[in-house]
Amino acid sequence: MSLHLPEGEAAMSPQHNADIDPRNTGSKAVGTLLSALAFLPWLAYWFITDMDEPAGIAIALAISCALLAQQVWTASYRFFDAGAFLYFLAAAIVTYALDSSILVTEAGPIGFAALLAIALLSLVMHRPFSADAARNEYPRAYWRNPAFTTLHTIITSAWAFVFLVCGIVLASSALPAADALPMGLLLAGFIFSFVFQIMGPAFLVTQRYRPFEWHVPLTPTSSHQQDEFDVAIIGAGIGGLTSAALLAKRGYKVLVLEQQSQPGGYCRSLERGDFAFSSGVSGMTGLWDNGPVRRVLQQLGISPDGRFTPHSVRYVHKGQSIDTGCDLQSLADSLADAFPGESAHVDAFFQDASAAFFQLHEYSSRFDTPLPDHLVVRLMGDKAAAHLPRIYPNLFDWMGKTLQQKLDEHLENNELKTIVSAVSGQNGTRPEATTGLRALIGCMGPQLTGLHYPSGGPGAFAEAMAHAVESHGGTIMYNYRADRILTDRRRVRGVRSGAEIFQAHVVVSNANARTCVLQLVEASEAGGPYIDFIKSLAMSRSAFIVYAGIDGDLSSYPSLIQNMDGDFTILINSNADPRLAPRGQSSLTLIAPIGYRDFPPRDERDYDDRKRQFAALLLRKAEEVIPGLTEHVAVLDAATPRTLESYTAMPEGALYGFDQSTGSRRPHFRAPIKGLYFAGASTFPGAGVESVVMSGMICANDIAGWGRDNGRA
Numbered sequence: 166m167s168l169h170l171p172e173g174e175a176a177m178s179p180q181h182n183a184d185i186d187p188r189n190t191g192s193k194a195v196g197t198l199l200s201a202l203a204f205l206p207w208l209a210y211w212f213i214t215d216m217d218e219p220a221g222i223a224i225a226l227a228i229s230c231a232l233l234a235q236q237v238w239t240a241s242y243r244f245f246d247a248g249a250f251l252y253f254l255a256a257a258i259v260t261y262a263l264d265s266s267i268l269v270t271e272a273g274p275i276g277f278a279a280l281l282a283i284a285l286l287s288l289v290m291h292r293p294f295s296a297d298a299a300r301n302e303y304p305r306a307y308w309r310n311p312a313f314t315t316l317h318t319i320i321t322s323a324w325a326f327v328f329l330v331c332g333i334v335l336a337s338s339a340l341p342a343a344d345a346l347p348m349g350l351l352l353a354g355f356i357f358s359f360v361f362q363i364m365g366p367a368f369l370v371t372q373r374y375r376p377f378e379w380h381v382p383l384t385p386t387s388s389h390q391q392d393e394f395d396v397a398i399i400g401a402g403i404g405g406l407t408s409a410a411l412l413a414k415r416g417y418k419v420l421v422l423e424q425q426s427q428p429g430g431y432c433r434s435l436e437r438g439d440f441a442f443s444s445g446v447s448g449m450t451g452l453w454d455n456g457p458v459r460r461v462l463q464q465l466g467i468s469p470d471g472r473f474t475p476h477s478v479r480y481v482h483k484g485q486s487i488d489t490g491c492d493l494q495s496l497a498d499s500l501a502d503a504f505p506g507e508s509a510h511v512d513a514f515f516q517d518a519s520a521a522f523f524q525l526h527e528y529s530s531r532f533d534t535p536l537p538d539h540l541v542v543r544l545m546g547d548k549a550a551a552h553l554p555r556i557y558p559n560l561f562d563w564m565g566k567t568l569q570q571k572l573d574e575h576l577e578n579n580e581l582k583t584i585v586s587a588v589s590g591q592n593g594t595r596p597e598a599t600t601g602l603r604a605l606i607g608c609m610g611p612q613l614t615g616l617h618y619p620s621g622g623p624g625a626f627a628e629a630m631a632h633a634v635e636s637h638g639g640t641i642m643y644n645y646r647a648d649r650i651l652t653d654r655r656r657v658r659g660v661r662s663g664a665e666i667f668q669a670h671v672v673v674s675n676a677n678a679r680t681c682v683l684q685l686v687e688a689s690e691a692g693g694p695y696i697d698f699i700k701s702l703a704m705s706r707s708a709f710i711v712y713a714g715i716d717g718d719l720s721s722y723p724s725l726i727q728n729m730d731g732d733f734t735i736l737i738n739s740n741a742d743p744r745l746a747p748r749g750q751s752s753l754t755l756i757a758p759i760g761y762r763d764f765p766p767r768d769e770r771d772y773d774d775r776k777r778q779f780a781a782l783l784l785r786k787a788e789e790v791i792p793g794l795t796e797h798v799a800v801l802d803a804a805t806p807r808t809l810e811s812y813t814a815m816p817e818g819a820l821y822g823f824d825q826s827t828g829s830r831r832p833h834f835r836a837p838i839k840g841l842y843f844a845g846a847s848t849f850p851g852a853g854v855e856s857v858v859m860s861g862m863i864c865a866n867d868i869a870g871w872g873r874d875n876g877r878a
């Protein structure tokens with residue numbers, strides 16, 4: 166099978182990007198025209214019956230029949246037109262067959278009551294009538310998107326209000342200007358519909374983020390005192406290091422405080438005896454030609470060449486093994502071999518996913534990373550939020566659905582769906598709870614653009630990022646725990662670590678937002694509602710991890726084994742980088758997701774026993790995939806959820822920070838305290854090394870004011 170996917174590179178050429186710039190895209194007026202036409206029968210009805218002419222009903226019925234005819238032909242009727250047709254049909258029966266003139270003499274109030282009923286019914290049925298006409302302006306994929314529905318629920322509600330007021334005005338003919346007012350209100354309704362369709366999406370987003378709209382003017386090296394910095398960053402995890410390095414490169418005076426003695430946070434390596442292990446990160450994404458990680462490395466002058474090794478991957482499901490390489494073609498071929506009847510479906514699924522994935526990176530390619538909706542509006546203009554869904558239909562289709570829905574759309578075999586979604590474990594969510602955004606970044610990203618192991622282990626990648634901070638003039642202070650973020654009237658002033666105070670105009674928390682807001686910030690400064698919001702956020706699951714040095718050669722195995730039968734991952738570090746174990750031996754990291762409360766606190770007596778038992782159990786499970794493993798264990802260590810928590814100060818040792826399931830929320834990258842930012846897994850776009858790199862880029866760019874050159878030298 167040969168996959169024909171949109172070329173990421175070609176699709177993202179500067180020329181193409183200029184063409185799809187939403188500011189160049191004119192608004193289509195088809196929907197507005199259709200909305201106006203839909204009122205034609207009503208206007209005929211009111212004007213003609215106003216002259217005591219029952220013919221107004223017959224003419225209105227004829228016009229609404231004409232409007233409806235084409236819709237019946239295409240089996241896509243519009244709620245408003247269908248309602249009008251039924252009303253005029255009933256009016257004709259009452260007037261001509263029952264010989265009653267009530268719908269002629271009371272055409273105004275009864276007509277508006279009917280319109281109000283149509284509007285309310287469409288709202289109750291979650292099919293706001295204004296959306297019907299607007300659908301002509303948007304791709305089908307966007308019609309069910311929650312943002313589209315919300316917008317039209319507001320517009321239709323506004324129309325319902327207009328109909329109600331018009332009906333009341335006409336019913337009380339004693340009111341002055343009783344005839345002119347309804348016409349004026351209808352006109353206002355049209356203008357509101359038209360303007361709100363274009364500006365409404367931006368307005369709704371802006372309202373949501375109003376508490377975070379502060380501005381700290383900051384020019385590079387505006388701080389000259391020894392302990393005064395432009396930006397202080399709490400935490401040398403990858404999100405913190407990314408923003409630190411980018412800001413340092415732009416000339417800002419940057420300080421990073423890290424409580425541990427080495428950089429990387431969750432993305433680090435550890436050594437036991439002659440073996441080196443990844444502490445948990447098994448694979449990295451975002452390294453394709455326009456990938457965010459590659460772009461950051463290039464901006465920092467770090468050559469990605471030779472730094473990453475493509476993984477070979479084995480999926481084990483129901484005792485069957487499917488081996489694939491790092492590229493999509495080999496994955497698609499392996500899946501087609503295992504599920505021959507679904508070959509075309511697999512092709513279609515990846516075509517769809519690929520289009521959405523590249524659109525995700527294309528709409529914001531000027532900024533090197535996808536953006537949260539608030540920044541889309543701020544940086545790309547108010548109209549962007551309304552126009553982007555037209556230009557990127559696949560992306561907005563995915564954004565409105567779960568991974569499971571997309572799998573169900575294309576694939577039939579449930580086992581195939583399980584294998585394709587195996588990587589969604591990277592999000593810590595089940596496919597039915599994996600949002601479209603997380604599906605694209607965390608699940609489809611590795612499949613479409615490859616999963617890589619950092620040469621030398623994840624710690625080597627973190628070291629390279631830390632080196633970039635320092636080589637551009639930034640300072641990293643290890644073994645420094647930030648104890649307090651200093652604020653004054655909801656504006657940051659600096660950071661206190663022990664007895665030392667570091668003044669800073671801006672503070673970036675790479676520590677989890679819960680740790681930051683509940684432990685590092687004065688409660689009265691954060692504010693009750695924000696604290697309640699942070700407390701309401703659930704954490705994602707944690708993990709039990711085994712580090713095993715094996716006195717045996719495992720190089721015949723792939724470097725990464727996803728065992729879906731036992732819900733654990735085997736990372737053979739030394740297969741990705743042979744330097745991580747002595748010749749003929751192997752370095753293994755076994756990761757099994759578990760709940761934080763599945764393990765006792767460290768100070769409980771049976772903590773060490775439980776740790777040993779869990780490690781032995783996980784090794785035995787791994788033996789089902791790699792026979793004879795337990796007999797060759799030369800070095801053994803393990804990490805529990807409590808280890809992860811104490812190492813990074815991540816509440817509950819959560820692998821992915823806050824829960825990433827559908828319906829969950831993540832804090833905005835700005836706190837409601839002037840000058841306080843978040844960078845890392847706490848905020849958009851979520852957890853994973855590539856995602857926290859993106860968040861670090863967003864944070865640095867925002868601090869630097871999104872300069873025209875986007876920070877490039």
Ligand SMILES: Cc1cc2nc3c(=O)[nH]c(=O)nc-3n(C[C@H](O)[C@H](O)[C@H](O)COP(=O)(O)OP(=O)(O)OC[C@H]3O[C@@H](n4cnc5c(N)ncnc54)[C@H](O)[C@@H]3O)c2cc1C
Pocket residue numbers: 399400401402403404405422423424425428429430431432444445446447448449450591645646647648675676677680708710756809812813814815819820821844845846847851852853854855857
């Ligand atoms: C077991 C495991 C497996 C994973 N596998 C993958 C994978 O295969 N691929 C992938 O992309 N992602 C994976 N992830 C997720 C990924 O590692 C994280 O999402 C990412 O590294 C988090 O980066 P961060 O920038 O949010 O910072 P973190 O890694 O959370 O680091 C935060 C840093 O802040 C420091 N800090 C906290 N509080 C303070 C304080 N008060 N003062 C000073 N310093 C402080 C901590 O010491 C730490 O260094 C995995 C995570 C785990 C735990």
